[in-house]
Amino acid sequence: MRAFSYLVVVVFVFPMALLSAAEFPPVSELPISPELPDALVMFDGSRVTTNEQWEQRRRPELKALFQHYMYGYLPPKSAVRASLTAENDDLFDGKATWKIFTLHYGPEGTPPLELLLILPKGQKGVPPVFVGINFCGNHSVLTDPKVPLETSWYYGNCPGCKDNVASEESRGGQADRWNAEMIIDRGYALATFYYGDVDPDKRENDFTDGVHPHFFKPGQSEPGKHDWGAVAAWAYGAHRVIDFLEENQSVDTKRLALVGHSRLGKATLFAGALDERIKVVIPHQAGCGGTAPNRFNVGESVERINTSFPHWFNDTFPEFNRQVERLPFDQHCLVALCAPRAVLFSNAEEDQWADPNGQFNMLKAADPVYRFLGVDGLRPGAKPELGKLIDSRLGYYIRPGKHTVNADDWKAFLDFADRHLK
Ligand code: GCU
Secondary structure (H helix, E strand, C coil): CHHHHHHHHHHHHCCCCCCCHHHCCCHHHCCCCCCCCCCCECCCCCECCCHHHHHHHHHHHHHHHHHHHHHCECCCCCCCEEEEEEEEEEECCCCEEEEEEEEECCCCCCCCEEEEEEEECCCCCCCCEEEEEECCCHHHCCCCCCCCCCCCCCCCCCCCEECCEECHHHCCCCHHHHCHHHHHHCCCEEEEEEHHHHCCCCCCCHHHCCCHHHHCCCCCCCCCCCECCHHHHHHHHHHHHHHHHHHHCCCCCCCEEEEEECHHHHHHHHHHHHCCCCCEEEEECCCCCCCCCCCCCCCCCHHHHHHHCCCCCCCCHHHHCCCHHHCCCCHHHHHHHHCCCEEEEEEECCCHHHCHHHHHHHHHHHHHHHHHCCCCCCCCCCCCCECCCECCCEEEEEECCCCCCCHHHHHHHHHHHHHHHC
């Protein structure tokens, strides 16, 4: 009997080798797999058969693979120091209050992050919270003139941007995208920060500003092949915001959703995959490099994204440009890393660049991992229907119209959050 159990240990534990990152092969030596890799099969070919193997082996392996070949490695968590720098107790006719906290984190000199926290008033207990990464500064989320204008590099597509500087005209420029009053009326808080505070989204010399240079190892002046790109940096910012919210206790961090649109949806899914505190993950219209498959070349391709936005991923990802079939994962594995937590992929009919159908297939391909872990995933038989939220644990929403965020989207986000957080 004892000999038998030894045999079992040898057969089942030994072949499931967890490779350390340094042992992952160069891209040219990765096997070609034209079909989607099975999320429940380890890099060494062995099958995951127990929850423990998933948690102890496959989950860490997938996290490492995504960082190694695509997004770059996140640095370890760093302590957050926060100070309250502005507040207004009278928002939306007194229904809400807002506060701005300046968060310092990372090595000396890392630029601070300004967090805008909007809280509903008069509720019993602390509210659940949406953490949102914004494109155009905290002052674009509300029309209140008391919110300080963003002073660092400003994203060129924002209304009211003049030569990458925010003008007074940019104030409230995204209020109709954030729908803060609707969020408050539904009993949620909103904690939002500007992505450029963490890393300005500049194609050229990205590693000279934002967080990146402050995390260089001694003697380092350029990014290494597996160092974090901009998407990973924005995700890291979201993680530090959650650290702060846990400490601050004015929202219920056990009921926390993360939301981001487009490139910030890519950061949202990556952040959710790596951080189990994020209970509901909402990457909105994230597309290539986020929610859409890398394989099959529908909409934006891996080659195209790496050419247009070379700073978003690590310096290894472009090696897959013309051989995406060598990727040892596809984006369904990033969803699988969120299991058993709720994930909503939301889309727009006219946004074919983000491959909404391919995204639905990613949810379908992640579903077996949810089932394997003993929870439901995508509702059986569910099909995308315009304007109808599929609100199962793996959720999907597609509405008519274009690539943007509107009130219908927020209604879907809130309904989904009600279902999975309340
Ligand atoms: C471009 C890019 C997309 C990205 C989008 C955005 O369209 O090709 O990958 O999602 O910008 O972030 O707005």
